[in-house]
Amino acid sequence: MAEYAGVSPKTVSNVINDYEHVSERTRTVVREAIDALGYRVNIAGRQLRQGRTGMITLAVPELDVAYFSELAKHVMAEADRAGRTVLLHQTGGERGRELAALHGFDTQFSDGVILSPLSLLPRDLATRDRRLPVVLLGERPAEGDTDHVGIDNVAAARDATAHLLARGRRRIAVIGGAVRGRQGTDRLRTDGYRQALRDARVPFDPRLVVPVEAFHWRDGARAASRLMDLGTPPDALLCLNDHMALGALRALHEAGRSVPGDLDVVGFDDIEATRFSVPSLTTVAPDKPRIAREAVALLLHRVDAPDATAPGRDEVVGHRVVVRESSGG
Amino acid sequence: MAEYAGVSPKTVSNVINDYEHVSERTRTVVREAIDALGYRVNIAGRQLRQGRTGMITLAVPELDVAYFSELAKHVMAEADRAGRTVLLHQTGGERGRELAALHGFDTQFSDGVILSPLSLLPRDLATRDRRLPVVLLGERPAEGDTDHVGIDNVAAARDATAHLLARGRRRIAVIGGAVRGRQGTDRLRTDGYRQALRDARVPFDPRLVVPVEAFHWRDGARAASRLMDLGTPPDALLCLNDHMALGALRALHEAGRSVPGDLDVVGFDDIEATRFSVPSLTTVAPDKPRIAREAVALLLHRVDAPDATAPGRDEVVGHRVVVRESSGG
């Protein structure tokens, strides 16, 4: 490349990086050589020299969970705007792989990591190497010094539950909920649900909180079937994500229950499919574009101005309850 | 690292790469140093020296199309088994980005590319740099010298159509179909559909072939609505992917048509959602795990035994029509 243009490698580098003291003539010559050869900077070389690659990693539990693939799309668009490339990574929600992402093991040539954790523990964050910029999405295993972007899960669940209560529902089940245990998304949303009940002076029935294995269709379907077998079945299902809600709709259909005739169903995430299900699904919609924007902004800020001692920032983005047919919309 | 272990860098390299002439003692010392420091090979360094990274790229049009995210999962699992890491890349189906993937521009870090193209042209393949190993999935813009893995689209559409014909359907519409133009997936499947009609001596009505902008829910819904407004509406919809089929189900519901009472609906891809829709969806199921396995195998073969002159191989994997409620199952 350099010899083709008849200049030193460093000059090529200078042109590429828009160094100001390059004569107009050389600049042109080098640019033409670049075009002629289809030359591209070797990222490995740059990475070795500068420790930077211009790439960031997005690590999510599962790509075939629509919420994450939709989010990934937004993050990629946002990164694109900032001239960065995104490496997509899947953790399966396993702590080991989340830790690996947190330390940049599998993805060492990325400048930072946006991680959506499921099983990470507070101590994992405490002991992490703070030289690798990290932004957490959704769950936040610990308060404190790691950047985080998410919705107010407690308020979101409270709003969704209040919506059901306002429609006269009184026996509202929570699919995927958790009454005790660490402050994961499930626990926070269940707390919000209980707050709404309390506000409306509706008694809390622990049998209506159904934990699940994973947040998948089948888990939602299974939980819904089981709930309908109760002596006094629920009159509404608050499902902690849309996939489970859609699975529940299917199970209710099989059980001969009408939605929203016999009972209401509400989901979380506002994935594309909720607009097309029968009935269409009421859901809590987080502001995904904004989550992506904030996450990328926070990450790039740390990438561009490394400061391991800077305190963690917490961005809470908005959410809204999108009412559709499954709860009377 | 090397100085911590008290040996030369090359010895560390030898230990890592299981070079045989390393004394048991040094091997242990180095291993312990590696553990103590949490040392990991720097991929940029290795890439610079060897031109290899141990990573492969999977480039698909859109990650939030379930078929691709499900496929991505299988590819990642398969790559994992071979000790490789997968970089996921999104092209949006744009020719420019597909070309970039084909040339390893955005992903020069990877040893090879598995690309699922949508708009790539035959000449793009003819002029590609054959030093970068590439495997094409699904669409195959040109016969010839590039490895390819896919199902027999003509046969698959023929089978699905035959299934509908066997159920007595006679006015079968094709959503996403194409009667002329390049031999893309849409065209091949439409050809298969026409073969089935011919075999059954059912006349072909071009008005029943509805092209769409993208293979998304909304396109399926829109096409279905439009079809139901015809003088003699169809009695079955063959949708060229599941998202469109699910969108169509929704539109039919809104139009007050019963599935499979008034008409049948069939999709393609067998995504998870088809099992939970109401009604559940009959679909053509490609053998995704096998597609992933073959693609990774073909790619790694080229990565490990580079030979730019080796002729392209074509793996045709099986498919089957999974009959569910939407066509009477």
Add this chain to the structure above:
DNA sequence: CGAGATATTTACATCGTTGTAATCGTCATG
């Protein structure tokens, strides 16, 4: 015209890894 300032370009070293080839040690054999 010459000195100093400024603009432009380049030489050199380095990042981490590893292929090649050289070095150093050890051991067996004649």
Add this chain to the structure above:
DNA sequence: CATGACGATTACAACGATGTAAATATCTCG
């Protein structure tokens, strides 16, 4: 004991990009 063979380790160079500092070219002004 000398020699050769082989095992273990290391010196060196190079992959490509770029920060630093030095070299070279050009310009300005007295």
